[in-house]
Amino acid sequence: MSSVIEIDKLHVTYRVGFFRKVVQAVRGISFAVEEGEIVGLIGPNGSGKTSTLKVLLGLVRATDGAARIRGIDSKQPKSRAELGFLPENPYVYPYLTPREFVDLCGRLSGLDAATREKRVPAVLERAGIAFAADRPVRRLSKGMLQRTGLAAALVAEPSLLVLDEPMSGLDPLGRREVRDLIFEEKRRGRTVLFSSHVLSDIEALCDRVVILRKGELVTQGTVRDLVKRSATLTELTLRNLPADARQEVIGTSTVLRELGEELVLEVSGDTPLATTMTKALAAGAKVTSAVPRKDSLEDLFVRNALHEDTPDAAKN
Ligand SMILES: Nc1ncnc2c1ncn2[C@@H]1O[C@H](COP(=O)(O)OP(=O)(O)OP(=O)(O)O)[C@@H](O)[C@H]1O
Numbered sequence: 001m002s003s004v005i006e007i008d009k010l011h012v013t014y015r016v017g018f019f020r021k022v023v024q025a026v027r028g029i030s031f032a033v034e035e036g037e038i039v040g041l042i043g044p045n046g047s048g049k050t051s052t053l054k055v056l057l058g059l060v061r062a063t064d065g066a067a068r069i070r071g072i073d074s075k076q077p078k079s080r081a082e083l084g085f086l087p088e089n090p091y092v093y094p095y096l097t098p099r100e101f102v103d104l105c106g107r108l109s110g111l112d113a114a115t116r117e118k119r120v121p122a123v124l125e126r127a128g129i130a131f132a133a134d135r136p137v138r139r140l141s142k143g144m145l146q147r148t149g150l151a152a153a154l155v156a157e158p159s160l161l162v163l164d165e166p167m168s169g170l171d172p173l174g175r176r177e178v179r180d181l182i183f184e185e186k187r188r189g190r191t192v193l194f195s196s197h198v199l200s201d202i203e204a205l206c207d208r209v210v211i212l213r214k215g216e217l218v219t220q221g222t223v224r225d226l227v228k229r230s231a232t233l234t235e236l237t238l239r240n241l242p243a244d245a246r247q248e249v250i251g252t253s254t255v256l257r258e259l260g261e262e263l264v265l266e267v268s269g270d271t272p273l274a275t276t277m278t279k280a281l282a283a284g285a286k287v288t289s290a291v292p293r294k295d296s297l298e299d300l301f302v303r304n305a306l307h308e309d310t311p312d313a314a315k316n
């Protein structure tokens with residue numbers, strides 16, 4: 001059986017401005033999303049997340065390669081028969097209320113009046129916007145718009161949800177509610193692909209993550225595997241390190257803090273740790289502590305975002 005989503009050596013190139021300057025937003029990425037999975041797409045601003053999702057939605061054309069939904073090329077509208085989408089900035093007609101907008105979306109998806117009468121209030125409730133369901137949309141806050149967009153994505157009960165930054169603009173409680181809602185969708189057997197900058201949400205929710213940088217796929221896997229695969233970090237505290245030995249001891253480590261005589265370094269990997277400690281001791285410094293730090297997804301993300309070449313870069 002084919003995957004629910006297949007991104008196959010996808011390239012997206014935009015041409016901008018008078019001189020049709022080429023912007024390569026996506027440069028040959030491949031990954032798949034299987035039935036019932038929650039997959040998170042993460043990466044710094046401009047790394048190509050929205051462009052990738054837009055190809056799935058048929059809003060942007062692949063310059064090369066392809067995106068397929070249940071084996072059907074996303075160029076064909078029928079590939080989206082069972083897809084619910086939340087855009088990055090949901091556009092909701094300003095003169096409608098959330099109730100009217102969600103009802104309209106249900107109608108466009110082919111739901112009959114009786115079904116909409118039941119579903120619309122239920123999804124408004126689930127998305128946490130029922131309390132403002134009858135206010136004109138132009139009076140809603142960003143978070144309230146986001147929730148309206150989410151209700152619209154859910155109204156047809158699609159088996160696949162594609163959500164671009166579903167937690168953006170939400171307060172911590174709202175984020176928690178949306179997180180629970182995504183989990184509940186998974187429990188109902190739905191497949192979810194979403195993009196986010198909020199790493200703790202990705203860590204808590206996803207079966208797998210795909211990390212993009214500058215349009216390329218840096219790495220993918222389960223959160224646990226990615227974190228395990230990345231280097232072990234140690235917080236090393238040194239005292240009385242002579243100034244003339246400083247550069248040599250610090251080497252490629254990161255200076256985390258410096259307080260009086262105390263210098264705290266972040267050292268990556270076991271061999272560099274041994275080398276740094278040996279050099280520090282030889283220079284006459286004291287090693288006051290060496291605390292191993294569990295790498296979080298955030299460390300991995302920041303490292304991937306900052307450095308051009310990561311050892312585990314799996315580009316395809
Ligand atoms: N319509 C467009 N025309 C020209 N360039 C575009 C267009 N949309 C996106 N880009 C460019 O493509 C690159 C990738 O953008 P994209 O929106 O896919 O990134 P993103 O990962 O979703 O970023 P963010 O985290 O900020 O939402 C960026 O350099 C962006 O400027």
Ligand SMILES: [Mg+2]
Pocket residue numbers: 049050051088164
């Ligand atoms: Mg985006």
